[in-house]
Amino acid sequence: xGGFAESxxxxxxALAPMxxxxxxxxxxxxxxxxxxxxxxxxxxxxxxxxxxVLINGAGGRSGMYAIQLAKLNGAxxxxxxxxxxxxxxxxxxxxxxxxxxxxxxxxxxxxxxxILDLAAHRPASACKGSLMPGGRYLYAGGPVxxxxxxxxxxxxxxxxxxxxxxxxRPARCAAPGAHRRALPGGKARHGHRPPLPAE
Numbered sequence: 001x002g003g004f005a006e007s008x009x010x011x012x013x014a015l016a017p018m019x020x021x022x023x024x025x026x027x028x029x030x031x032x033x034x035x036x037x038x039x040x041x042x043x044x045x046x047x048x049x050x051x052x053v054l055i056n057g058a059g060g061r062s063g064m065y066a067i068q069l070a071k072l073n074g075a076x077x078x079x080x081x082x083x084x085x086x087x088x089x090x091x092x093x094x095x096x097x098x099x100x101x102x103x104x105x106x107x108x109x110x111x112x113x114x115i116l117d118l119a120a121h122r123p124a125s126a127c128k129g130s131l132m133p134g135g136r137y138l139y140a141g142g143p144v145x146x147x148x149x150x151x152x153x154x155x156x157x158x159x160x161x162x163x164x165x166x167x168x169r170p171a172r173c174a175a176p177g178a179h180r181r182a183l184p185g186g187k188a189r190h191g192h193r194p195p196l197p198a199e
Contacts, residue, residue, distance in 0.1 A: 029061065037065035040116040040138050041073065047114060049074030054105060054130065057118030057141065058094060059085025066116055067092040078112070080105055080119075106130050114138065120146040 018027045040062070041047050053070045057063045058079030070077045071093040078096040079089035086097045098105050100119075106126045113134075115127050118141045127137050139150045 033061035034065050036062040036118070036140050037069055040118075040140055041066050041069040041114075044138055045114045045116060045136060047073040047075045051075045051113035052078070052111070052132070053114045053116065054078045054080065054110075054112040055094075055116045055118065056080045056100075056105070056120070058089050058097075060118060062118050062140065064088075064092055066118070067094050075113075078105070078110070111135070116140065124150045 018024075041053070045053070047053055047070050051074075053075045055063050055066045055070070055077065058067055058077075059081030063079065063081070067077050067079055067089060076096075077094045078098060079086075079092075079094035080098045080100050081089060082101055083099045086099060089097045098108075100121065104122075106122055106129060111130055111132045113132055113136070115130060115135070115137045117124070117127065117137065117139045120139060120141060120143060124137060124139060124146055131137060137150075139147065
């Protein structure tokens with residue numbers, strides 16, 4: 001990723017011009033936060049037009065990119081963060097915002113095609129009721145206990161769901177259901193992306 005290195009050697013094809021008006025510090029932070037959002041929304045989340053996406057930790061570095069990427073893909077976006085970041089999330093395009101200090105998105109009855117969890121303040125199992133049948137829970141940050149729950153218990157929980165609800169899309173696995181997994185990085189269309197770090 002190179003975002004935190006003093007210098008790095010990469011092929012020229014892996015580089016892009018620094019956007020005008022951006023400082024070197026801002027540009028250096030983009031690879032990590034942007035890569036987490038890109039993998040969560042497009043590569044792993046495979047967000048499609050009309051889907052509902054909840055981003056827990058949407059007011060942070062990766063969350064701000066995830067909101068915009070989900071909106072670019074035509075999704076309805078709910079951002080979750082503290083009260084001080086609600087206006088910021090709305091300014092980025094979030095359709096709905098939730099202050100996690102006042103409301104618990106896991107118990108409000110709303111369901112989503114994708115939950116991208118960048119904060120993991122609640123156990124992954126608590127999010128199951130907030131997923132539509134065939135929905136996906138993707139974890140990219142939070143305590144080690146939550147990571148272990150996602151890795152060890154997630155595959156068992158995920159087999160209990162129903163068919164993938166996205167119209168016209170084939171199921172992504174042999175066992176239909178809520179796909180719960182940690183975001184491991186993996187191969188992308190245009191090369192290899194490193195594993196996602198916790199935010």
